[in-house]
Structure formats: C-alpha cells, structure tokens
Amino acid sequence: MKLWSSYLKRNLGWIAVILLTIFSMSVIVELNGVHISEWIYGTILCIFFLLVIGGVDFYLYYRRHRNLQKMQEIVKISVNALDMPKDQIEEDYQKLLQLVHEDKVKAVNDLESGRKDMAEYYTMWVHQIKTPIAAMRLLLQSEDTPKSRECAEELFHIEQYVEMALHYSRLDSDTTDFVIQKNSLDEIVREAVRKYAKLFIRKKIRLDYQPLNIEVLTDEKWLEFVIEQILSNAVKYTPKGTVSIYMENEDTLIIEDTGIGIRAEDLPRVCERGYTGYNGHSDKRSTGIGLYLCRRVLEQMSHSIEIESEMGKGTRVKIGLITKERIHE
Known part of the structure; x- marks a missing residue:
C-alpha cells in the first residue's frame, strides 16, 4: 500500500x-x-x-x-551498483551520492591509516621502553634492601601497564596474531603465577593450586595475558587470605580470592572499558582497562568470562574454555 x-x-x-x-x-x-x-x-x-x-x-x-x-x-555499498538514471534529476542525485560515497571512503581510509600509525607507534614505544626497564631491573638486583624490593615491585607494575598498552593496541589491528592450538593449561597458569610469585610472598597471600591436567584449544600467549590480569586484580584487592585456581565441570577455569569483593551494582559493568567502580575509585591507579581487555580477548578466542562476587568475602572469576573433551565432540 x-x-x-x-x-x-x-x-x-x-x-x-x-x-x-x-x-x-x-x-x-x-x-x-x-x-x-x-x-x-x-x-x-x-x-x-x-x-x-x-x-x-x-x-x-x-x-x-x-x-x-x-x-x-550490503555493508560496503557501492554507488556503481545503482540502476542507470532515468532522467536528469536522478542523474544529479546519483552524482551527489557518488561524491558523498567518495568522501566517506576517504574519511575511512584516513581513519584506518591513522589507527595503523598509532598502533605502530605504540608497538615501537613498548619495545623501546623495555630496554630501560630491563636495565633498571638489573640495577635493582645488585642490592637487596626494603627500598630496592619496593622499587622492583613498582617496576613490575610499570611492566604490566606497558604490556597492557601493547595488547590494547593490537587487539583491533590486523596483526592480532592469534595462534589457536592445543595447549597445556597447567603450563599457561604456572607461567602467569610465576610472574606474581614475589607479590604473593610480599603480601603473604596463600596460593591454592593443584595440577589441572587439562588441554585447551586456545592461544597460549593471549590466555596467559588474561590470567595475569585476573591474578593482578586478585592480589591487588586481597589484603590477606587465599587465591585459589581450579577447574569446574572440566571446561571452566576458576580463579577465586578472599579479597574485598565487588559491589553488586558494579558487577554488570566491571568488564566495560574504563569502568572502575567503587574499588577503582579507592585505588587511584585503577584504569578500568584490564577486565575489558580480558573480555575482548576471550570473546575473540570463543571463550567466555563470568564474575561472581560478594562484598567482604571475595571474588570468583569463571573462564569458559574449549577443553580436549569438547574438541573431540
């Protein structure tokens, strides 16, 4: 009609x-x-x-x-697919559309070019900044004093932020370099835990971890980055107590802590970019990027993340994985 x-x-x-x-x-x-x-x-x-x-x-x-x-x-529409104009007015409209289309293509190309330049700059910056960080670590290793240990801990945090910047810049680029293959989950978890061993010792936090004996279909480097981010939050927001790492239902990795917990109103938004919540406002160094990157990375690898928490009792992070049993299915 x-x-x-x-x-x-x-x-x-x-x-x-x-x-x-x-x-x-x-x-x-x-x-x-x-x-x-x-x-x-x-x-x-x-x-x-x-x-x-x-x-x-x-x-x-x-x-x-x-x-x-x-x-x-069609997402990428081309004005060349339009029918031949029937009269002068239609021809004028198609010429106008052609100009708008060309301007849009130029804007998209400029934006993509700028994004690539920025990603290349961040990558170069990260690799360059690693040299003075390594030099400072060597200098700090020459002495063992409370002050040097404190400086080493702060240097470790700097390395974390540098790695986060690198992963953030690579996530939307054409060189995300995901290599999905069977990997031992124990090796990935142990490597992540090894990086935080000194923080566990310094804060006197107990680690409850038993061999998982599970193979998963994932990218080793990116999953390790995700586990590191979750462990970082667990150590940061657990003044004392325990961090537990175990499997649930043979396809879900659980990282649970007995820390300060997350408010119920913050839980739905903790994986949003830049959202810090109540805990983030208390910790001025919180960026609100870590869990956002975890969610993005896990989604791109067909994994999942779910967070349960209760104020004053702790937080439970559930990472849904593709295990060997599901691979055979």
Missing part, C-alpha cells in the same frame, strides 16, 4: 494531465455530436492502453525499489 501511494504521488502530475486530457476530449466529443457508444469505446481503449503502460511502469518502479532495498543490506 505504501509503495502504491508513493508511486501515485511520484506520477501525480502525469495522472492529472491524463485526466484533464480525457475530460477535454469528452467535452469536444460531446460538442461535436459524436454518438455516446463511440465515445465510450474510445475511452475504454485509451484506459486499457494506459493501464498496460502504467502496469509496466509500476513493475519497473517496484524492481528499482527492491534493488535499492537489497543494496541497503
């Missing part, structure tokens, strides 16, 4: 001309004394031809409408 009204509105001028012509011919025929039967015959014949021509024209109009609807479903 909407298409019919649109077609009639588009051709309203021609319809008015045709009706006026029929009325004028009727008056002329009447004035010239032509028999009414001949007038009716001529009128019916004209109406028949008009209906045929109108039907064909409406079909062409409908086909153009369907073609445009199909083009709307």
Whole structure:
C-alpha cells in the first residue's frame, strides 16, 4: 500500500494531465455530436492502453525499489551498483551520492591509516621502553634492601601497564596474531603465577593450586595475558587470605580470592572499558582497562568470562574454555 501511494504521488502530475486530457476530449466529443457508444469505446481503449503502460511502469518502479532495498543490506555499498538514471534529476542525485560515497571512503581510509600509525607507534614505544626497564631491573638486583624490593615491585607494575598498552593496541589491528592450538593449561597458569610469585610472598597471600591436567584449544600467549590480569586484580584487592585456581565441570577455569569483593551494582559493568567502580575509585591507579581487555580477548578466542562476587568475602572469576573433551565432540 505504501509503495502504491508513493508511486501515485511520484506520477501525480502525469495522472492529472491524463485526466484533464480525457475530460477535454469528452467535452469536444460531446460538442461535436459524436454518438455516446463511440465515445465510450474510445475511452475504454485509451484506459486499457494506459493501464498496460502504467502496469509496466509500476513493475519497473517496484524492481528499482527492491534493488535499492537489497543494496541497503550490503555493508560496503557501492554507488556503481545503482540502476542507470532515468532522467536528469536522478542523474544529479546519483552524482551527489557518488561524491558523498567518495568522501566517506576517504574519511575511512584516513581513519584506518591513522589507527595503523598509532598502533605502530605504540608497538615501537613498548619495545623501546623495555630496554630501560630491563636495565633498571638489573640495577635493582645488585642490592637487596626494603627500598630496592619496593622499587622492583613498582617496576613490575610499570611492566604490566606497558604490556597492557601493547595488547590494547593490537587487539583491533590486523596483526592480532592469534595462534589457536592445543595447549597445556597447567603450563599457561604456572607461567602467569610465576610472574606474581614475589607479590604473593610480599603480601603473604596463600596460593591454592593443584595440577589441572587439562588441554585447551586456545592461544597460549593471549590466555596467559588474561590470567595475569585476573591474578593482578586478585592480589591487588586481597589484603590477606587465599587465591585459589581450579577447574569446574572440566571446561571452566576458576580463579577465586578472599579479597574485598565487588559491589553488586558494579558487577554488570566491571568488564566495560574504563569502568572502575567503587574499588577503582579507592585505588587511584585503577584504569578500568584490564577486565575489558580480558573480555575482548576471550570473546575473540570463543571463550567466555563470568564474575561472581560478594562484598567482604571475595571474588570468583569463571573462564569458559574449549577443553580436549569438547574438541573431540
């Protein structure tokens, strides 16, 4: 119905001309004394031809409408796919669309080029900053004092932020370099735990971890990054107590702590970019990027993350994995 009204509105001028012509011919025929039967015959014949021509024209109009609807479903639309213009006005509109399309393509290309330049800069910066960090670590290893240990801990945090910046810049790039293959989950977890061993010892936090004996289909480097981020939060927000690492239902890795917990109103948003919540406001160094990156990385590897927590009792992070049993399925 909407298409019919649109077609009639588009051709309203021609319809008015045709009706006026029929009325004028009727008056002329009447004035010239032509028999009414001949007038009716001529009128019916004209109406028949008009209906045929109108039907064909409406079909062409409908086909153009369907073609445009199909083009709307295409993400990367090209104005070259448009039908040939029927008149000067349509040609002018298509030229205007061509200009808009070219401007959009140029803007997208400029944006992509800028994003690639920024990603390359971050990558170069990360690799360059690792040199002075390594040098500072060597200098701190030459002495073992409370102050040097404190400096080493802060240096470790700097390394964390550097790695986070590198992973953040790579996540949306064309060089995400995911290598999905079977990996031992124990090796990945142990490597992540080894990096935080000194913090566990310094804060006197107990680690409850038994061999998992599970193979998972994942990217070793990226999953290790995710586990590191979760362990970092567990150590940061656990003044004292235990961090437990174990499997649930043979395809879910659990990292649980007895820390300060997360408020119920913050839980739905903790994986949003830049959201820090109540705990983040207490810790001025919180960026709200860590869990966001974890969620993004896990989604791209067809894994999942779920967080359960209770204020004052601790937090439980559940990472859904693809285990060896599910691989065989």
